[in-house]
Amino acid sequence: MKPRVVVVGCGFGGLWAARALGRAPVELTVVDRTNHHVFTPLLYQVATAGLSAPAISGPIRHILAGQANTTVLLGEVQSVDAARRSLRFEDGSELAYDYLVLAAGTVNHYFGQDAWAPFAPGLKTLGDALDIRARILIAFERAERETDPAKRAAWLTFVVVGGGATGVELAGTLAEIARHTLRGEFRRIDPHNARVVLVEGSERVLPPYPRELSEKARLQLERLGVTVWPSKLVTGIDADGVTLGADRLAAKTVLWAAGVAASPLGRTLGAPLDRQGRVKVEADLSLPGHPEVFIVGDLAAVEGVPGIAPAAKQMGKHAANNIKLGLIGKPGKAFRYRDYGQLATIGRNAAVAQIGRLHLSGYPAWLTWLLAHIYFLINFRNRLVVLIDWAWAYWTYNRYARIIIRNPG
């Protein structure tokens, strides 16, 4: 019987591991709790109605259909029993493995303030993105119907908590929607008067970037109409707004981009975790004491490796290669991260990029961002549709997916 390899989670880490094992002499099972892989760098475009959900996602079993050794299962893994080499699903059934790649990623994390969650959705899944999209669109609709000026102002105030890449993208795009997309479509309100506030706890936005690029990002955000509040700590979020120490901001729409924590699945391993709940792995990405278990992507704590898609892909592929080495009795190799730089987009023609020693901002950075994303989307069949949607959005400022759907199911 061929060795059984199980990959849990089909984000960038899991999918790249599964692909790298596509021709290996193993019996591969890929498990995810959704039926699709999401191109997460464009999730903010779904949340801001620029793209439809299917445009940035693909059915996992379709992506992997050509791999004859691969079975795809929809299911939620609740725990890993590393001693027994077995996984337990939500329905109590079990799945045994000889090798395991754990790529369960992260979940939204409210720093112990879970009561904030219903008022400030995070952006991790397509469901989150459609929820945020509906909230944004409904806020403008409610403002149009509201007669009380204070309540109307609260419907027209959008607070994004967290000035990392996701927060910067959301805030910049929100400002564009208010200033351009919705222009001329309302009669009782002027969407241009909408207020977008980006709150960041540290002293600058995009903290992992060089200070000079953070400054350029802030200037570009302000040019788009975003109010940037650095060095502000959120102390409360409720249905009517945000509290920041002594300050209070009345806002009916609050988006959470301030933090994620590693999947709780990591805790079931019984291994040492870091402060964010990530699993401290060996140099070859394996679980200490379990050379047959590999942790990749955002669930793995590896010094100097950021929580971005290219890093997850590299880890996924590396774990797969170490499994292939194991199959022929060879020891695994240590993981080395290849840093291709980092990119954050802010809005039309506005972005920052760091590629080695090269620092870009404004139009050149935005073009780099665009070309990079088109290149990486080429693995998806949807690239043509995405390109047309982008081209359309660029020339017209229109956002075609401005559809509020409340799924009853």
Place this chain on the structure above:
Amino acid sequence: MKPRVVVVGCGFGGLWAARALGRAPVELTVVDRTNHHVFTPLLYQVATAGLSAPAISGPIRHILAGQANTTVLLGEVQSVDAARRSLRFEDGSELAYDYLVLAAGTVNHYFGQDAWAPFAPGLKTLGDALDIRARILIAFERAERETDPAKRAAWLTFVVVGGGATGVELAGTLAEIARHTLRGEFRRIDPHNARVVLVEGSERVLPPYPRELSEKARLQLERLGVTVWPSKLVTGIDADGVTLGADRLAAKTVLWAAGVAASPLGRTLGAPLDRQGRVKVEADLSLPGHPEVFIVGDLAAVEGVPGIAPAAKQMGKHAANNIKLGLIGKPGKAFRYRDYGQLATIGRNAAVAQIGRLHLSGYPAWLTWLLAHIYFLINFRNRLVVLIDWAWAYWTYNRYARIIIRNPG
């Protein structure tokens, strides 16, 4: 002050009325409980994962943004007080009118068996379509994980109740998904073995069509792999299947295409209704005793006018023109339906069409259907994306929107 015209509902009837009033010297308010108009003839494509929801819909306020006399409001009208010429919203607020166009359409109707609704969703809204899409995709996923053969067969049995145009479209497309789209993507089941049963109460599918075309539709359905059960009355639907008198069909997925009823808003008018709850209107489409109120689309009972999009458009435009005549003191004209024929699609290269005395089936009918829908989609910006998606789906049998999203909001 200009006369206040209110249009309630923005399907084909309401939207065409609103457009026809775009340059009239009135203060026009368009109310809908969603923010979008849906191209309903393609709703079955969203339900069967061929198209994304935004591809067949457009934001109402964007469509009408160019009409300076028009205000769009998101809201749910709960009752009409024709005597006081006022509408009441879900939040208790009111809206007065001088002229009213009521285009509230239909709702799913279970012939008094509302307990069936959770087990057999109908297809009226984008939310319905995404719910049905998720149920279909989850059924195949559950079958892949199921080890009990009887339960597995129930997950692979799909029952469509109702052999009208929607039922025929859903059944034909479901059979195509099982036989072509999902081929090679599962390891433990063969989707080809899925059973699609179309149940129709009368003796033939597509009852409003000529008998010869009904027969051709049945043959095309059977060629696609659909089991057609005419003259079968459903007597029970539950979580595990459908009861048809003495027969029982174990099925985890049941779709309801057997009937709709007029919107309950019609009942609040205090006017005579027909058996389906539609309002019996005057020859000029006005409410008896209320020449300032017009009923259009599926909510209006007009002898010899079918419940299809072209009829609703014609009524909407006609009501708008009668209002314009009223503004200059002239009497309204009687509505005359122009019959351009009827079209129903079944699957790839399979359809039936009746255009006057011309009866088509198979490829010619399908091509007619395709060209007609492309033509009518031209009012939408999404036509290019839709065309690409269709071309892709045609050549590859792939359905790119196979994404299960459970919207938490």
